[in-house]
Amino acid sequence: MSKVDFLVEQGKQVIVVTQIFDAPRDLVWKLYTDSKLMPRWWGPGILKTNIEKMDVRTGGSWRIIQIDPEGNEFAFHGVYHSVKAPERIIRTMEWEGMPDHVLLEAVVLEEFEGKTKVTDTSVFQSVEDRDGMVETGMEGGVIESYDRFVELLKEL
Amino acid sequence: MSKVDFLVEQGKQVIVVTQIFDAPRDLVWKLYTDSKLMPRWWGPGILKTNIEKMDVRTGGSWRIIQIDPEGNEFAFHGVYHSVKAPERIIRTMEWEGMPDHVLLEAVVLEEFEGKTKVTDTSVFQSVEDRDGMVETGMEGGVIESYDRFVELLKEL
Numbered sequence: 564m565s566k567v568d569f570l571v572e573q574g575k576q577v578i579v580v581t582q583i584f585d586a587p588r589d590l591v592w593k594l595y596t597d598s599k600l601m602p603r604w605w606g607p608g609i610l611k612t613n614i615e616k617m618d619v620r621t622g623g624s625w626r627i628i629q630i631d632p633e634g635n636e637f638a639f640h641g642v643y644h645s646v647k648a649p650e651r652i653i654r655t656m657e658w659e660g661m662p663d664h665v666l667l668e669a670v671v672l673e674e675f676e677g678k679t680k681v682t683d684t685s686v687f688q689s690v691e692d693r694d695g696m697v698e699t700g701m702e703g704g705v706i707e708s709y710d711r712f713v714e715l716l717k718e719l
Numbered sequence: 720m721s722k723v724d725f726l727v728e729q730g731k732q733v734i735v736v737t738q739i740f741d742a743p744r745d746l747v748w749k750l751y752t753d754s755k756l757m758p759r760w761w762g763p764g765i766l767k768t769n770i771e772k773m774d775v776r777t778g779g780s781w782r783i784i785q786i787d788p789e790g791n792e793f794a795f796h797g798v799y800h801s802v803k804a805p806e807r808i809i810r811t812m813e814w815e816g817m818p819d820h821v822l823l824e825a826v827v828l829e830e831f832e833g834k835t836k837v838t839d840t841s842v843f844q845s846v847e848d849r850d851g852m853v854e855t856g857m858e859g860g861v862i863e864s865y866d867r868f869v870e871l872l873k874e875l
Contacts, residue, residue, distance in 0.1 A: 575732070576732060576733065576842065577732065577845075578845075622778075622780045622798055624778045626721045629840050641800060642778055642799070642811075643798070644797060644798050644811040644813070644821055645792060645813070645819070645821070651819060653811070653819070653821050655798075655800040655809070655811060655823065657800070657801070657805070663801070663807050663809070663825075665800055665801075665821040665823060665825070666823075667821060667822075667842065667844070668825060669809065669819075669821070684844060686732065686823065686842050686844055687842070688733075688823070688825060688840060688842055688845070689733075
């Protein structure tokens with residue numbers, strides 16, 4: 564059974580990703596918010612991830628650049644609407660390849676029996692924006708990120 | 720014919736409000752972004768609107784408190800994802816009476832023949848959040864805001 568659930572209902576403008584990690588919440592929170600750790604698991608491993616800015620606090624901003632083996636850059640940025648350690652991050656995200664198309668992401672961490680459930684809800688400005696994101700192969704990226712996250716947990 | 724269109728499709732998590740003002744875009748932009756002018760039109764006239772913070776720039780924050788005749792306070796806050804004068808504001812909004820429920824609002828101003836069309840798209844984290852906002856009587860508030868906006872334009 565996979566520990567990643569990827570929910571994309573037809574005609575909706577939301578994606579809900581649910582993951583369960585065999586680790587306490589404080590540690591999972593650290594991997595989400597530490598700018599040195601986050602590049603080691605976020606996105607496919609074939610991409611190099613550079614953090615230009617990651618000011619994880621309510622009202623802070625962030626910008627991340629991913630670089631593929633050919634040197635192509637994919638930049639993302641946004642603002643943190645709210646950061647409530649160790650349980651909730653609500654932030655905006657814009658892929659700079661499609662300016663002015665923005666999503667609102669809520670990451671919620673819940674602990675039970677030493678495990679941590681992460682529910683990541685992204686709402687898009689339109690169904691088309693949502694479907695466009697899904698078509699980039701996002702689900703594969705999410706599953707690979709999950710696997711990298713689990714590997715990193717073992718090292719810490 | 721009304722100059723306010725309020726679109727709420729069943730089962731969706733978005734509200735689209737379209738308005739046409741008989742004024743140039745720069746002036747409409749000013750009413751949206753000037754912290755002295757905005758309280759004179761935003762929301763129902765029966766409420767007093769206090770701007771605690773309104774830092775209208777990419778990465779800025781805002782907080783507004785509305786007070787009814789009995790002294791009850793309704794506070795809202797959020798961050799500006801992007802501000803591109805005079806055409807686009809994308810920001811988050813949270814009503815503090817329902818913490819952690821956040822919407823993403825995009826306000827787009829387009830000018831044609833001396834008039835300005837404003838398209839205001841709010842996406843919610845769930846259909847329930849969207850429907851809850853509609854049930855507060857939001858449509859009446861939007862229409863009253865439109866009327867107050869038009870009156871204010873005449874004074875300037």
